[in-house]
Amino acid sequence: MPFEFERGEIDNVLLIKPKVFFDERGFFLETYKKSLFAEAGVKEDFNQDNFSFSKKGVLRGLHLQRKPKSQSKLVRCVKGEILDVIADVRANSNTYGEWLSFKLNDVNQHILYVPEGFLHGFVVLSDSAIVHYKASNEYCVNCEDGVVWSDKTLNIDWQTKDPIVSKKDKLLKNFIDFEAYR
Numbered sequence: 001m002p003f004e005f006e007r008g009e010i011d012n013v014l015l016i017k018p019k020v021f022f023d024e025r026g027f028f029l030e031t032y033k034k035s036l037f038a039e040a041g042v043k044e045d046f047n048q049d050n051f052s053f054s055k056k057g058v059l060r061g062l063h064l065q066r067k068p069k070s071q072s073k074l075v076r077c078v079k080g081e082i083l084d085v086i087a088d089v090r091a092n093s094n095t096y097g098e099w100l101s102f103k104l105n106d107v108n109q110h111i112l113y114v115p116e117g118f119l120h121g122f123v124v125l126s127d128s129a130i131v132h133y134k135a136s137n138e139y140c141v142n143c144e145d146g147v148v149w150s151d152k153t154l155n156i157d158w159q160t161k162d163p164i165v166s167k168k169d170k171l172l173k174n175f176i177d178f179e180a181y182r
């Protein structure tokens, strides 16, 4: 089996651990396989791939796209290490407002499945990081929403002091003003 699918502590979240094949040339791994991912519950089509490079201490998030262009994501840190954070904002969810964090890096090669209805963000722990992720729907500027990373109610432990945050992300709303995802 080229993947181990580990259930997250929040419903529908998956940490995917690919099998890495090493040889004298280097290594090889599969990062997405429709049939096996679908068996594990990731049945949607992925319609956009994204790539970002960020310096140490850069924090991007917390973001979500609303309907009709909601996005689930498959997130991978190709180079370096990030702390990837998701928060459940699905209306009527038993774990509404709860967050989880995962260290994704170029050694463990873990992939995080972020279902629809979750805020998503990450902070770079290494000197720099390259993050590559698949999204189920295309980017839609009018569907963008989010919560400020430092929100007191969510109280996320980013394991980073004074992160570098974009002007846009500093202006995101607080969790109490954020409408649940439905």
Ligand SMILES: Cc1cn([C@H]2C[C@H](O)[C@@H](COP(=O)(O)OP(=O)(O)O[C@H]3O[C@@H](C)C(=O)[C@@H](O)[C@H]3O)O2)c(=O)[nH]c1=O
Pocket (backbone or CB within 6 Å): 050, 052, 060, 061, 063, 064, 120, 121, 122, 138, 139, 166, 168
């Ligand atoms: C996300 C995105 C941005 N852009 C443009 C808009 C802007 O000019 C520039 C940078 O956009 P942002 O500042 O929103 O990029 P960034 O802060 O990296 O946004 C991303 O953050 C992570 C945490 C996610 O989960 C993603 O879904 C996405 O929201 O790129 C696209 O053209 N397509 C896209 O899909």
